[in-house]
Amino acid sequence: MRVREMGAALVDLVLPADCAGCGAPEAPWCGRCAGWLGPPSVPWLPGGPEVVAAGRYTGPLRSALLRYKERGRRDLAGPLAEVLSPALDELTGGGATWLVPAPSRSSAARARGGDHVARLCRTLAAGRGDVRVAAALRLTRRARDSVGLDAGQRAANLAGRLRVRPSALPPPGAYVVLVDDVVTTGATLRACRAALNGAGVAADVALVLCDATGGHIRS
Helix, strand or coil, X not given: CCHHHHHHHHHHXXXXXXXXXXXXXXXXXXXXXXXXXXXXXXXXXXXXXXXXXXXXXXXXXXXXXXXXXXXXXXXXXXXXXXXXXHHHHHHHCCCCEEEEECCCCHHHHHHCCCXXXXXXXXXXXXXXXXXXXXXXXXECCCCCCCCCCCHHHHHHHHCCCEEECHHHCCCCXXXXXXXXXXXXXXXXXXXXXXXXXXXXXXXXXXXEEEECCCCECCC
């Protein structure tokens, strides 16, 4: 294990158990934050996969994601996976499922101690015999950070920069669920779906933690 990974693992062990949303001494969610989680929403993405989001990108769910993603709180993968679990059940219907995480830029993943979406997928699949993870997509080094980009810029940023790992693809005919942390314009999910479809893998549904779109059709 590399020094960076060892350090991150030690942090996971020594961090106090607290509320994922606000840091209060009550894990995994304090009563106040638990009351603000969800309900699930279904963003409408023209030309994209069917999407189920665990909640809106606001309040304690947003805070927990930022602590997990940007502030080194790898231990919050567990509480966030628990929030995603009911939405995954809604999508799968109990059958065998392959989770394909939307990839992070390699530089961002290194800075965060690993790919946070892939880790979330592994945590979500843990203990589920019918759920597996296939890290079948990657971004080239030319992809830039998407923060602040509009829909057209995000799509252009991903054009030609998303690659498929043939050896990591789910088996033919598998039921595939794309997974990402936040859906904003839908550009990432559309690009991931197109890349998988081009490799002969159907990816018609997606699961995200937070819905940051301008509107949704069900909540």
